[in-house]
Amino acid sequence: MNIEQDELFSTWLVRAALAQGTDPLVLASHLWPGWRVCTIDLDRGVSEECATRLVQESGIQYDEFYSASFLPIAKAIGQEIRADRAIWYWFLALGSRNRKRHGGLQYCSHCLATDTRPYFRVQWRLAWHTCCAIHKICLRDRCWYCHMPIEPNRLSAQDLMSTCPSCKRDLRDAVMVPASASSLEFQEYADNVVITNSGFYGAHQLKTTEWFFLARYLLMLLRFTARNQTSNVRKCLASLLPSVSCLKPPITGLGFEMLPTSERANFLESVGVLIRTGPEHFRSAVLAHSLTGMSLRQGWQILPQYIHDIVQEIPQLARSRSTNIAVVSAPKSKQTVLYKWARLQRKIRRFP
Structure with a gap:
């Protein structure tokens, strides 16, 4: 065989x-x-x-x-x-x-x-x-x-x-559903990055490993903005990519490699646009919205090179606020409850 x-x-x-x-x-x-x-x-x-x-x-x-x-x-x-x-x-x-x-x-x-x-x-x-x-x-x-x-x-x-x-x-x-041009474009470009051992961030050439690391970072940032709809990071990305306002957090909140096809497609289309935009426009948007290094890092210790260079230019921490705030044991948010419910359904194989 x-x-x-x-x-x-x-x-x-x-x-x-x-x-x-x-x-x-x-x-x-x-x-x-x-x-x-x-x-x-x-x-x-x-x-x-x-x-x-x-x-x-x-x-x-x-x-x-x-x-x-x-x-x-x-x-x-x-x-x-x-x-x-x-x-x-x-x-x-x-x-x-x-x-x-x-x-x-x-x-x-x-x-x-x-x-x-x-x-x-x-x-x-x-x-x-x-x-x-x-x-x-x-x-x-x-x-x-x-x-x-x-x-x-x-x-x-x-x-x-x-x-x-x-x-x-x-x-x-199965019924065939036409794919969006944006999904096809990103997929074919990513395939080409693997084949040719290089890709571009705007006009800047990157090695395959660097390009996929950048794409993973941008995925993380987009998922953060989908969860935090009032954040400055979301406003920053929306200035580069208006469709960010339409991004919804994954139903289960699971890692990208565990998401259903439709949810991955939505995020990848946005990643493709941000990569084509390039670091110069990203830097301008970051400065215009006064983002901090902490907001761009999101806990990442190592950043893609072009993102690292931008982070070095901006304040690392936001202005400190008073921590003398009473701690209130509030109920879990609606989104947190929905995450847990979706994960339970997935666990018993009743949900994508």
């Missing part, structure tokens, strides 16, 4: 099992006895010992398995390769609990429908991917019918690769 172009390693393993008329878990147990494969993210790569066993059984060279993992892209964008980290920046998190998952995989129904043998792509697990560049439609991260996560690892021997294991509907039957 050959690995297709851009095929994801974990789902290739599922496809290989189905082709042999067996469950994915049975094949994994045969390859690696005693190893609970379902509890880890195989797309982060496997140990040399496990890889050797796989090469011997499949006849496929190690380089092909390496290319089907996150590792080439992770190294290109500067992600630290650590198996003990729950989240890798810019890669969708599975949120695994035994065999069940809370997310982490997207799909294009048109791609699956036109594949000779349906398979899942590596790019569908990249957090900056929210649409299909080929068919110009939005990616889905849930079954169109039952709204459960995409979990090929739970398929049975008699299932098709495009089957939802929860409701047995065909993912290829």
Whole structure:
């Protein structure tokens, strides 16, 4: 069973099992006895010992398995390769609990429908991917019918690769939703940054690692403004990007790599605009709104170089205020309660 172009390693393993008329878990147990494969993210790569066993059984060279993992892209964008980290920046998190998952995989129904043998792509697990560049439609991260996560690892021997294991509907039957031009533009540009090993912040050229670090910083800042609608940071960014006023905080408040596709797309479109604007306009807006270093840092010890240079020019702290204020034990805010409720629903798999 050959690995297709851009095929994801974990789902290739599922496809290989189905082709042999067996469950994915049975094949994994045969390859690696005693190893609970379902509890880890195989797309982060496997140990040399496990890889050797796989090469011997499949006849496929190690380089092909390496290319089907996150590792080439992770190294290109500067992600630290650590198996003990729950989240890798810019890669969708599975949120695994035994065999069940809370997310982490997207799909294009048109791609699956036109594949000779349906398979899942590596790019569908990249957090900056929210649409299909080929068919110009939005990616889905849930079954169109039952709204459960995409979990090929739970398929049975008699299932098709495009089957939802929860409701047995065909993912290829999903309605196609056109992608926005802004989402496509940012996604294609970010892909190009990985391919060419460089990107731009305005007119300034950056290395791939620097560009993705800047994008992650801007994401953080945008999420802060979405939560704090009266902050000076929000007013500052709104002067550069009027659509900031439309940004809503994620329903669950979870990390970016755990958000549903639609919420990620909204933030990434804004990141794209801010990156095109460049550091000169950002600096002017920061000075015009009298922001402090603390408001731009938001707890970050290390900043992107151009942001660091701006922070060095401005006061680091706001004017001190009297701390002689009575402490009142007030109820939690409505937003905090909604966050907790959304996370509980996600935990019991009733919510994206």
